Amino acid sequence: MIEIRPIDSPTWRGINAILGGAMAVNILKHNLGNDELVSRLLDRRWSLSSPDSKINQVTILDRKGDELYGDICFQNNTQPFLGEGMVDKNQPFPSFYIVRDDLLHPLVNGNKARKLDALLPLLEDNNVTDVVTCGGCQSAHTAAVAVSCAERGLKSHLLLRGEEPETLTGYNLVSKLYGNVVYIPRSLYANRKEMLMKHAQSIVGGNGSSLWLNDILENFSRKYATGKQFDSNVRIEKQTKVVIINEGAGDAIALPGVMRLIQYLSQDHLFGKKNPLKIVVDAGTGTTAIGLALGAICLGLPWEITAVMLADKIESYRKREQNLISEFLSNSTRPSAGLAPSGIVHWVERRLPRK
Incomplete structure (x- = not known):
């Protein structure tokens, strides 16, 4: 599952504490938006008949006790209001969104x-x-x-x-x-x-x-x-x-499928192209996080990607990020001048070790 939240949402401050207090960096250092390039890249035959995914909104109604272990009361909205004006600054409780890719297939994560x-x-x-x-x-x-x-x-x-x-x-x-x-x-x-x-x-x-x-x-x-x-x-x-x-x-061939998800989520009736978002995702190899970041950059979206590292050290993730981006650029149909070789994903250490 991928969690998405508005950048200015108070939920982000709470999640930040859980992730160890690190803040996501701004990955949009260059204006690289190119709808034509993305359209050509994604004009291919796919395994999934549709890129669609259900989106839930989770509202934190109450939080007591310790910041990490205290009791938390959630409310799950399976049909949230999205599109223009989706961020309600007057909402009394913080919330975040979850992209339910876990429902794509009964056996395939x-x-x-x-x-x-x-x-x-x-x-x-x-x-x-x-x-x-x-x-x-x-x-x-x-x-x-x-x-x-x-x-x-x-x-x-x-x-x-x-x-x-x-x-x-x-x-x-x-x-x-x-x-x-x-x-x-x-x-x-x-x-x-x-x-x-x-x-x-x-x-x-x-x-x-x-x-x-x-x-x-x-x-x-x-x-x-x-x-x-x-x-x-x-x-x-x-x-x-x-x-x-x-x-x-x-x-590198795994990246377009994740970029296709970003293109789907950026539609006007969902999160749109103007709403600034922070996307938080678990990172095993880190490929999904890198694909999300590339999709956001190529579409010129004001979205930031934070990946919680599960299986390696930050140096290894950064090296893998650089290698995957290099492979992606070398096999793309057009050069993407100005794209930095690394640094498009904010890698975060787990606060609790993986079991």
Whole structure:
């Protein structure tokens, strides 16, 4: 789920305390709004038939005791008033909005569905037969890949870190039901690139090919830039074609699906293009947060993205941010002059450690 709140809302001050007191930085250092560029970028075949998502408004009616652990009384409005004038400065209680992407699919976690939105059609258009990816034992990403591939007749091969649990539960069970699971010792899992490539090559054998997702993306970008589109009805002779997807779908092709969400939310009858917003999102690989920030910048929106880091140090997130943006720009159809290589997301440490 993604939480959205008006920048001037008093709720932000309370959430800020929970996030450790850090304030989001202004990411709109340059005027990079380009509706034409975004329209061209998002003019493609998608996995989700519609970018729509339900939006709830949560009002904090009362808060007692400790700032973090005290009793809080919430009111959930499933049909909030949106559009122009959505911010009511006379409202006696603070509130924030939640984008219910968790309702997009019964088994595919919300932000995973967004990251796969542009990715899955690309696999189909390139005659991919098998997908290799990796994640933790309870990885929502591997479960999403397994289910999505099964729905499209693709084989998924999931490399899970650690030992097989005695009882299969949660996403681990989903991955096992829908994909081909292999448990990898932590010592081998540490070198993800080598691990993924070796497993992909073992699947190919002597008949077929294996490649990284970015290889497909570069080929797609060349065809897209010259105006040549893939014809999904044209199929070559069937042979094994394995594509490797990075852990957490941390690839540049995952960004357009998240940017598509930003475009949807910026419609006049929802949050509009003029309302300044702060968007707060959990960050595993950080790909979703980076996609949200890129979408806001490319559309020229006065929105700020704060990501609560779940699995790494801030230096690693900033490096990943820079790498993903570089990949995105190198594969875009037009240069986006002036876009800083990093610093578009405000990364925040968790106040409580992840369990």
